[in-house]
Amino acid sequence: MKPVILDNIPFQPTPEAIQQVLDTKLGRRSADALEEFLEEGRGIAKPKAIYRLAFVDEKGEDYVEIEGKKFQSRILRQNLEDVHRVFFYVATCGQELNAWKKSQEDDLEEYYADAVNGMALDVARDYLITHLQKQYGLGQTSTMNPGSLEDWPLGEQRGVFALLGDTEKAIGVRLLDSLLMHPAKTISGIRYPSESSFASCQLCARANCPNRQALYDAEEYAQRFS
Ligand code: SF4
Known part of the structure; x- marks a missing residue:
């Protein structure tokens, strides 16, 4: 199947939403000034996603092995036990917002702009999930991201990107030689139907991770790797 581009994703963050993300007081900015700043970001933002069935x-x-590409991971293999169709994807805040962040001369504004970038990425990811559920009549789905577990290392990004084609031309995302992605606020992975929800964090013991989405489950880890 050919990759599908989603590049018309609405993005309307409110000052309250960004405040929640920053989890701080307004600091030296007034609510009006923050609203003005967000208005600028809203005008620039073009979050996007690409996926391939x-x-x-x-x-x-x-x-x-999927579409001729071999993915080496015991956990991925276990999670796809009853699955025959999957969705490779990349979702991003977009180059436009990334460039806007870099153009900020004030440290605090760059900090706010970075938070707006993160929110745009969340919006792109959520939009993609909803789109897939509606378009393909999916029930519950789960995701795995290369590099989130030792069992599925970052090098496997190459296979994900190879299946998605020219992501730079499609949505402005480049896979760097370091295997990081540009813009930084970008995620890639594989989404699949699942009866129970799975998050890589369940099998990752990293302490104090700010991005943790599920509690570490030592029992499940032991079962999976026994
Ligand atoms: S806990 Fe943090 S590092 Fe570990 S998989 Fe989750 S997000 Fe990644």
Whole structure:
């Protein structure tokens, strides 16, 4: 299947929403000034996503092959036990907002702009999930991201990007030699139907991670790797 681009994603953050994200007082900015700043960001923001529907060709003990690409991960293999169709994706805040952030000369404004970038990424991700659910009649879905677990390292990003084609031309996202993505507020991964929800964080023991989405489950970790 050909990749599908989602580049008309609405983005309307309110000062209250950004305040929640920053989890601070307004600091030296008044609410009016923050609203003015956000208005500028809103006018610039173009969050985007790209995805590709793909079918599982083969499953081994600790790998899956999808559309001719081999993905080496025991957990991914386990999670796709009853799954035959998956969605590779990249979602991003967009180059426009990233450039706007970089153009800020004031440290505090750059900090706010970074938070707006993060919110735009969240909006792009949520829009993509809703789109997939509606478009393909999916129930509950889960996701895995290369690099989030030792079991599925960052190098596997190459396979995800190879299946999505020219992401730079499509949505302005580049996979760097370091395997990081540009813009920084970008995520990539594989989304799949699942009866129970799964988040990589359940199998990641990293302490004090600001992005944790689920509690570490030592019992499940032991079961999966026994
Ligand atoms: S806890 Fe943090 S580092 Fe670990 S998988 Fe979750 S987001 Fe990634």
